[in-house]
Amino acid sequence: MAKRVQFRQHGGPEVLEVVEFEPNAPAENEVQVENKAIGINYIDTYVRGGLYPVATLPSGLGTEAAGIVKQVGANVTAVKPGDRVVYAHGALGAYSTLHNVPVDKIAPLPDAISFEQAAASFLKGLTVHYLLRQTYEIQPDEVFLFHAAAGGVGLIACQWAKALGAHLIGTVGSDEKAAIAKSHGAWATINYRQENIAQRVSELTGGKKVRVVYDSVGKDTWEASLDCLQRRGLMVSFGNSSGPVNGVNLAILNQKGSLYVTRPSLQGYVTTREELAHASNELFSMLASGAIKVDVPRQQIFALDEVQQAHKTLESRITQGSCLLIP
Template sequence: MAKTVIIKETGGPEVLRVVDRDVGEPGPGEIRIRHAACGLNYIDTYQRSGLYKLDLPHALGMEAAGVVEAVGEGVTHLAPGDRAAYAAVPPGAYAEARVMPAAQVCPLPEPIAFEDGAAMMLKGLTVQYLFHRTTPLGPGDTVLFHAAAGGVGLIACQWARSEGIRLIGTAGGREKCRLAEDHGAEVCIDYRDADWVSRVQDLTGGKGVAAVMDGVGADTFEGSLDCLAPLGMMISFGNASGPVPPFEIATLGAKGSLKLTRPLLFTHIADHAACQEMAAMLMGKVAAGEVKLRIDQRFPLEEVAEAHRALEARKTTGSTVLTV
């Protein structure tokens, strides 16, 4: 048996329930993993609220780290006793232990702590695809990154610095802006006090940025388009402020033949080999000290509802983990 967080209905944090569930044995292509820590992400709140649909009842949680207890037939990249971490579907990471598909579970090198492994996989693999698998970016390019003091944002700030990419961030409040700048943002704009679109244009000499990486959604989408250089790429990868409303596609042409994509991490990591390659790059940056995980909030698994409330109230910085 393992304590597991489930929802039987969609709604606010109050629908989260901690129950005891039988774990069972792994079948072909599966593993059983006992978690040391679980990651908290905005996608978890989308699933809990019903924005992203699940068949109910369903367990929640998309990333965790721990020790492999058993492997099923055909699993060759992991063995019992291995340290491992993952971001993967189906949801179910908010648990002491679980049986799950093995393909997206990755070996976790010994120098990387379990809490770091739990905090970095979904966020870090997201940053990997934003910088390496979405649009060509290289040294000297400038990008705009919203919510630069969040868990994904602080990894992105460091990632950009490690690759010579100029990152302009936005965040809510001077303290959060300083945090982003300390982690590698060239400058971070307080969107509460500044006309951030004009500031971005000033900082780029009126040229705009090569790409906008926007996990905020409705509140920032239109302004983000106005920050792009001609032929620039708008990457809308999240909905923290709500989903982007419908808009006229001709707007992209009028604003400079812009490009728009709405990527999902789980498309990028669906292929086993690609997932392992992306994870190896992420773990290499962490092991080399180019990316350091900042875990500013820790909640016991039983207090998962409080963790969701803090995240949705934008009271968190860096990453948040649930301890098991």
């Protein structure tokens, strides 16, 4: 028997339960992975809470983990039993000891990268890759704004921006988080609890503002983000940690300088095995070289049975970087 986390109805962390189940053999083009470390992502709270409702309940949760291949289905040749692998953005159910995953979502994991590093960085690192390298290609010396710079995605973005020679201005919620973001490569930080975001961006750029803003916060930062943009600048809205942006008046984009807005997701950028290989190879190179380091604080590592507390901790917005479940 294996164990997994499931929920029978949408709601708070209390709806999560750990149950035993009999895993099916992997189907054609599937790989069964024995998870060694599981990534916890903010999007998991959207699924659990119903912002992104699931079609069938009870449902598993989570899409990211690293582990060892146990079995492979028919037609699978890319990996074999015993291989170290990592996966993300597949079918729900990664919060488990065993999980069957489509082979197209699987990436071989280099020996130089631990299971914990991989599970803490794969989804977040692929997200940073599509944001900084594809949605808008950040150039050396470019100044840009990135919200929640001390979060799991944000700390990877800080390091990746530094490796590119770019200047990331990161918003944070405390002086402690500002120090952490700067230690990871942020060029400047803005404490949104104490400072006016748009005013500080204008000051930091000599009144020029920025060409692109990356915003995973949503409702609380929407207006401020638009006010940070240059004429014909790009607003990249890729999350809703403060709630979704609703009732947008498109005329405001004209009024604030003929702005562009996009709402991207990883599924729009990594849709084929070739695209996954390209993005994951860039990420693994960054990790192996030390340009990106992923250190998960001990207090953000939870046993599978502690999943409710893990989600409470994540939603408290006091975390720094990534959180993990260890089966």
